[in-house]
Each structure stands twice: as C-alpha cells, then as structure tokens.
Amino acid sequence: MPANRTLFEKIWDAHLVAQPAGRSPILYIDLHLLHEVTSPQAFDGLRAASRKVRQPARSIATVDHNIPTEPRGTPITDLIAAKQISALQANCKEFGIRLFDMDSPDQGIVHVIGPELGLTQPGMTIVCGDSHTSTHGAFGALAFGIGTSEVEHVLATQCLAQQKPKTMKIDVRGRLPEGVTAKDLALGIIGQIGTDGATGHVIEYAGEAVRSLSMEGRMTLCNMSIEAGARAGMVAPDEATFAYVKRKRFAPRDAEWEKAVEYWRSLPSDSAAGFDKVVEMDAAQLSPFVTWGTNPGMVAPVTGRVPEPNGMKDSDRRAFELALQYMGLEPGKRIEDIGIDRVFIGSCTNSRIEDLRAAARVAKGHRVNANVRAMVVPGSQRVKKAAEQEGLHRIFLDAGFEWRESGCSMCLGMNPDILQPGERCASTSNRNFEGRQGRGGRTHLVSPMMAAAAAIAGHFTDIRNWKFQ
Amino acid sequence: MKPFTVHRGRVAPLDRVNVDTDQIIPKQFLKRIERTGFGQFLFYDWRFGADGKKNADFVLDQARYAGASILVAGKNFGCGSSREHAVWALTDFGFRAVISSSFADIFANNSTKNGFLTVRLGDHEIAEIMKRAIESSNYELTIDLEQCEVRDDQGLRAKFPIDEFVRQCLLNGLDDIGLTLQHESEIADYEARHPLPATLGLVNR
Numbered sequence: 215m216p217a218n219r220t221l222f223e224k225i226w227d228a229h230l231v232a233q234p235a236g237r238s239p240i241l242y243i244d245l246h247l248l249h250e251v252t253s254p255q256a257f258d259g260l261r262a263a264s265r266k267v268r269q270p271a272r273s274i275a276t277v278d279h280n281i282p283t284e285p286r287g288t289p290i291t292d293l294i295a296a297k298q299i300s301a302l303q304a305n306c307k308e309f310g311i312r313l314f315d316m317d318s319p320d321q322g323i324v325h326v327i328g329p330e331l332g333l334t335q336p337g338m339t340i341v342c343g344d345s346h347t348s349t350h351g352a353f354g355a356l357a358f359g360i361g362t363s364e365v366e367h368v369l370a371t372q373c374l375a376q377q378k379p380k381t382m383k384i385d386v387r388g389r390l391p392e393g394v395t396a397k398d399l400a401l402g403i404i405g406q407i408g409t410d411g412a413t414g415h416v417i418e419y420a421g422e423a424v425r426s427l428s429m430e431g432r433m434t435l436c437n438m439s440i441e442a443g444a445r446a447g448m449v450a451p452d453e454a455t456f457a458y459v460k461r462k463r464f465a466p467r468d469a470e471w472e473k474a475v476e477y478w479r480s481l482p483s484d485s486a487a488g489f490d491k492v493v494e495m496d497a498a499q500l501s502p503f504v505t506w507g508t509n510p511g512m513v514a515p516v517t518g519r520v521p522e523p524n525g526m527k528d529s530d531r532r533a534f535e536l537a538l539q540y541m542g543l544e545p546g547k548r549i550e551d552i553g554i555d556r557v558f559i560g561s562c563t564n565s566r567i568e569d570l571r572a573a574a575r576v577a578k579g580h581r582v583n584a585n586v587r588a589m590v591v592p593g594s595q596r597v598k599k600a601a602e603q604e605g606l607h608r609i610f611l612d613a614g615f616e617w618r619e620s621g622c623s624m625c626l627g628m629n630p631d632i633l634q635p636g637e638r639c640a641s642t643s644n645r646n647f648e649g650r651q652g653r654g655g656r657t658h659l660v661s662p663m664m665a666a667a668a669a670i671a672g673h674f675t676d677i678r679n680w681k682f683q
Numbered sequence: 684m685k686p687f688t689v690h691r692g693r694v695a696p697l698d699r700v701n702v703d704t705d706q707i708i709p710k711q712f713l714k715r716i717e718r719t720g721f722g723q724f725l726f727y728d729w730r731f732g733a734d735g736k737k738n739a740d741f742v743l744d745q746a747r748y749a750g751a752s753i754l755v756a757g758k759n760f761g762c763g764s765s766r767e768h769a770v771w772a773l774t775d776f777g778f779r780a781v782i783s784s785s786f787a788d789i790f791a792n793n794s795t796k797n798g799f800l801t802v803r804l805g806d807h808e809i810a811e812i813m814k815r816a817i818e819s820s821n822y823e824l825t826i827d828l829e830q831c832e833v834r835d836d837q838g839l840r841a842k843f844p845i846d847e848f849v850r851q852c853l854l855n856g857l858d859d860i861g862l863t864l865q866h867e868s869e870i871a872d873y874e875a876r877h878p879l880p881a882t883l884g885l886v887n888r
Contacts (some may be wrong), residue, residue: 464880
C-alpha cells in the first residue's frame with residue numbers, strides 16, 4: 215500500500231475483492247439500502263436469471279419516496295404507488311430482506327434512518343438506488359448512489375464493478391458566521407464550483423468549518439455532494455462521529471466497539487496524501503443563500519439580487535434565460551423582494567432533529583403569513599417522536615405550519631405533496647430542477663431557518679436580522 | 684443486453700445544458716414496476732402541455748427529427764437523480780446513443796448497463812454537430828464503437844474516449860453480473876475475512 219493515502223483510498227483499498235486485468239475493479243459493499251422506487255425491476259432481474267440475494271442481512275429496506283404524509287392508516291389512493299409499495303413488501307419477504315415498513319417506528323427517509331439506526335458507520339462502503347446516498351459519507355464512509363441495474367448487481371453479488379473515481383479536497387477555513395448553516399455551506403460550494411464541478415470525483419470536506427459541524431450538519435453537507443456532480447462526499451471520522459454512532463441499534467458493541475473505533479481512528483487521510491483537485495474556501499465569506507434558478511448552482515446571498523447576464527457565454531446565457539423564464543424572475547430583482555406561496559421543511563437534506571429545532575426556534579411566537587401554506591415533514595418516525603417529546607410540533611402547529619408523517623414528500627413530489635403550477639416555494643430540499651416539486655412549481659433552496667423565516671415573512675428575509683421570541 | 688457495435692441514425696439536437704433526469708423522465712412516471720413502456724413519457728413536461736396536448740415545437744416532435752436514434756445535447760447531460768428510468772425512457776423511445784461534452788456519473792453508468800452509448804466529444808465538435816443537425820435535413824451520424832469514432836457524410840470525423848472494459852461489455856452485450864460472479868472464490872474469500880457484523884445478524888424478521 216502507498217504510504218500516504220486519503221480517507222477515500224483507504225476505504226477503497228480495504229474493499230477490493232478483485233482487480234481483473236482489463237476490467238473494472240470489483241468492490242465489496244458492506245451495506246445496501248433499498249426503497250420502493252428503484253428496486254422492483256432489480257428483483258425482477260434476479261428472478262429472470264434465477265439468482266438469489268447473496269447477503270440478505272446486508273440489505274435493509276424502507277418505504278419513503280412515494281408514501282403519503284397524511285396520518286398513517288389513511289388508505290393510499292394512488293393505486294400505482296400502492297402497487298409499488300406492495301411489490302417491495304413481497305420482494306423483501308421472498309428474498310429475506312429486513313423491511314422498515316409504513317407502520318414501523320423505524321420507518322423514514324432511507325438516508326435518515328441509516329445513521330439513526332447505527333447502520334451507517336465509518337469505513338463502510340454503502341450504496342442505494344438513490345443519488346443522495348452521498349449523505350452517509352458524513353461518517354467517513356464511502357457512500358454513493360447507483361441505478362437499478364447496479365442494485366440488482368449488489369443483490370446478486372454483494373459487489374460492484376467500479377472505475378476508481380478521482381479525489382477532490384474542499385478545504386473550508388475559519389468558522390461559519392452566525393445564521394450560516396451547513397446547507398448554506400453546501401450551496402456556497404456548488405455556487406462556486408458548479409453543478410458539474412466535482413463530476414468523476416469523490417469529495418473530502420475538510421477544514422475548521424467542516425470539523426466544527428455537528429454530525430447532522432455534516433450529513434447535510436455530504437448529502438448535497440451529488441448536486442456538484444460528485445460521486446460521493448466524505449468527512450473524516452472523529453470523536454463527534456464515534457459519539458453519534460455509539461449505542462445506536464446496529465452499532466458494534468462491547469469488544470467489537472473498541473476494535474471498530476481503533477480501526478476508524480486509522481481512516482483519516484494521511485497528512486501528506488495528495489488529491490487530484492483542491493478547492494479552498496473561506497467560511498467568513500459565506501452568507502445565508504437562496505437559489506434563484508433551476509439548478510442548485512444558481513445561487514445568491516439573501517442580501518443579493520438575481521444576477522445580470524452581462525458577460526455570460528452563449529450557452530450559459532441561454533440556460534440563464536430559460537431558468538429565469540421558468541422561475542418568473544427578472545435580472546436584478548432583490549432576493550428579499552421575492553414573495554412565496556409555499557414552504558417545505560423536510561427531505562434527506564434537512565429533516566433531522568437539529569433542522570427541526572432550528573426552524574422551530576425561528577417560528578416560535580410567530581404566525582405563518584396568511585398567503586403561505588407551510589409544511590414540516592420529519593425525516594423519520596424517530597425524528598417525529600423526538601420532536602414531539604421536545605414540543606417542537608406544538609410550536610409549529612401554533613404558528614400555523616402543518617405537521618406531517620415522515621417520508622420524502624415534496625422534495626420530489628412522488629406522493630400527493632406537490633406544488634401547483636406557478637406556485638413559489640422556499641424549500642429545505644436539494645433540487646430546484648424544473649417541475650421537481652410539481653409541474654410548473656418554482657423551488658428556491660434554503661436552510662431550515664431561512665425557510666421558517668420566509669414562511670412567516672411571506673418572502674425571503676435575512677435570518678441574521680430575525681427577531682427570535 | 685443488446686450489443687452496440689456500429690450504429691447509423693438520424694440526429695436530434697437538444698440545445699440545452701445540464702439536462703437533468705427529472706426532465707428526461709418526470710417523477711410521476713417512476714411508479715411503474717416494469718422496465719418497459721417509459722418512452723411515451725420521455726421529456727414529458729417539455730413535450731406535452733399542462734393540458735396533455737403535444738407541444739409540436741419540441742424537437743422530438745418535429746417531423747424532420749422523426750425516428751431519430753442519436754441525441755446531441757449540451758454539457759452535464761443526465762445530472763441529478765439516479766433513476767435508471769431515464770435511460771429506459773431514452774432507449775424505449777428509440778435512442779441508441781447520446782452525444783455531449785460531459786455526462787453525470789450515475790447516468791453514464793446506468794447507460795452502459797442498457798446497451799446505450801454515451802459519446803463524449805469536445806465543445807467545438809458538439810457545437811458543429813448541433814449546427815448540422817439544425818441546418819441540414821435528415822442529418823445522420825455513424826457512431827462506430829469498434830473505432831471509437833463518430834463520422835458524417837460531410838467530412839466530420841471525431842474520436843471519442845471510452846473505458847476499455849465498458850467498451851468490451853457494450854460491443855459484446857455482456858452481462859456484468861455474470862462477469863462479477865466469475866470471481867465467486869475471491870468474493871467468498873473476502874467474506875471469510877470480513878464476516879457479517881454481529882448486530883446485522885440479529886435479524887428479527
């Protein structure tokens with residue numbers, strides 16, 4: 215082994231099963247997460263080829279993408295969605311895979327429950343048929359999204375044939391200013407390097423600003439790696455990581471725990487390890503951000519304006535014009551003058567307990583603007599229960615927010631939670647693509663605090679000037 | 684998997700950058716549990732108005748591009764969601780390949796599993812192909828995976844890069860699960876050295 219390796223290289227090397235000449239290396243997969251939308255065709259493929267699931271205990275399934283967020287027990291009126299859910303139930307039963315179903319106290323968004331159950335651990339390889347699998351990199355795991363054919367590949371072989379990605383270090387110096395969150399850091403990075411800035415690379419986030427993030431903040435940051443095109447995003451494991459994982463349901467115990475921590479301490483990149491690309495940023499320069507366009511790189515500080523197209527390349531200018539046309543915005547418009555109709559607080563990016571605490575702190579003692587419909591969708595049943603024990607749901611309900619059941623919900627609008635054409639939404643989710651939250655819907659990505667403040671003000675407003683009650 | 688060797692076909696120009704998989708196949712069509720039948724929903728929100736009527740201006744619905752099997756588009760094609768349904772929609776519609784200056788990683792991976800070729804060319808070549816597809820009637824290209832070359836009847840010739848293993852899989856229509864399973868003994872060795880964690884073994888189904 216080379217003397218100086220990155221975190222990514224150490225995990226990669228530790229999972230190499232074979233390196234056949236002239237072929238892609240074969241990598242062992244420790245943990246495979248499944249959900250209802252990207253798995254049915256994979257199970258069909260197994261049946262068609264008379265293949266079994268090699269390691270059923272290494273696959274864990276839940277339902278999250280298309281389920282309603284109405285109270286559990288309400289019948290699912292979308293028959294095609296119901297069929298997809300029953301297909302997952304039947305497949306898990308047939309192949310012996312553990313399923314956290316609709317009625318389970320452990321159900322939730324797949325990228326929220328992995329960490330909270332202690333399934334996600336440092337040094338692991340983790341895959342899921344979902345691009346936001348990068349979330350789990352917050353623990354110093356190599357975690358990436360795959361398509362359905364690769365889901366089938368993992369089910370059949372517990373391995374994947376993968377070309378080795380390049381490495382990129384994003385070093386964020388200093389500390390995030392007050393009111394600037396992990397979400398703003400992610401948006402700031404994507405705004406700087408672009409939505410294809412990390413294509414073909416695994417990002418390692420480093421520097422004081424990253425180290426001082428909580429585990430949940432690191433998850434938010436790693437979650438958005440795919441929005442910069444990255445194969446995965448990672449943060450080196452440290453004491454905060456170990457403290458988070460310890461005593462979780464599926465975490466190692468007793469002597470196994472001691473052994474695991476010892477190994478995890480060896481994972482951080484060696485000080486002389488080289489990266490294919492290095493990006494340096496200064497945390498002090500970051501602000502609360504709001505996206506104004508139709509991809510997450512089209513972003514401006516809340517105190518800023520929709521940009522002017524002067525000096526753009528032709529192809530960029532055309533994309534800019536199409537984006538503004540879709541968003542119903544003009545160049546030069548002040549971000550704080552953009553009024554909103556809807557607010558969504560949720561998604562695998564920002565639906566954990568700290569996100570809900572931050573939003574509740576803003577909402578406390580205020581009322582949602584009369585022109586706004588706002589919903590809070592906890593990431594999991596465990597998050598929902600914890601929030602209710604702290605009384606956060608009371609704060610939201612008193613302020614006029616809807617308090618719903620866990621799932622992906624309006625992040626992608628596969629369930630009934632969607633925007634109507636022309637509706638403008640402040641959303642804590644991860645994608646502002648055309649139609650993402652509903653056909654003709656206009657999405658602005660923000661942090662949970664900024665979303666809560668927008669719900670109350672009826673337009674975007676700088677959280678740094680907020681009157682907390 | 685259907686092998687890809689040499690393909691000649693009509694080119695449809697989609698002059699947009701960052702075409703994400705939410706545009707290629709919107710989420711309302713992801714609930715099907717089959718691999719087939721997604722072509723009718725390809726680029727749905729661009730091809731059909733909110734009233735469900737076809738938008739005749741959209742490139743794929745212009746008569747001159749009917750039957751196109753090669754798409755040319757701007758950079759970062761296929762970004763966003765990992766949904767393989769995007770590739771299934773393109774192939775079901777009749778496309779065999781897409782040409783762009785860059786592709787999102789997961790989309791490119793998904794493509795190779797379905798015998799669908801992602802051809803990476805330089806910005807200048809993309810611009811030229813885009814121009815010819817817009818200006819000439821019935822503009823056709825030949826994509827030759829044996830030579831790793833794209834050519835037309837007007838003298839354009841361009842080489843494209845591709846991973847050699849991926850190329851062999853595409854040329855021969857290989858099942859890569861079968862290829863991995865050839866390493867059964869190495870997988871078993873690995874598993875013997877890395878047993879299932881005790882906590883995962885506590886399955887209480």
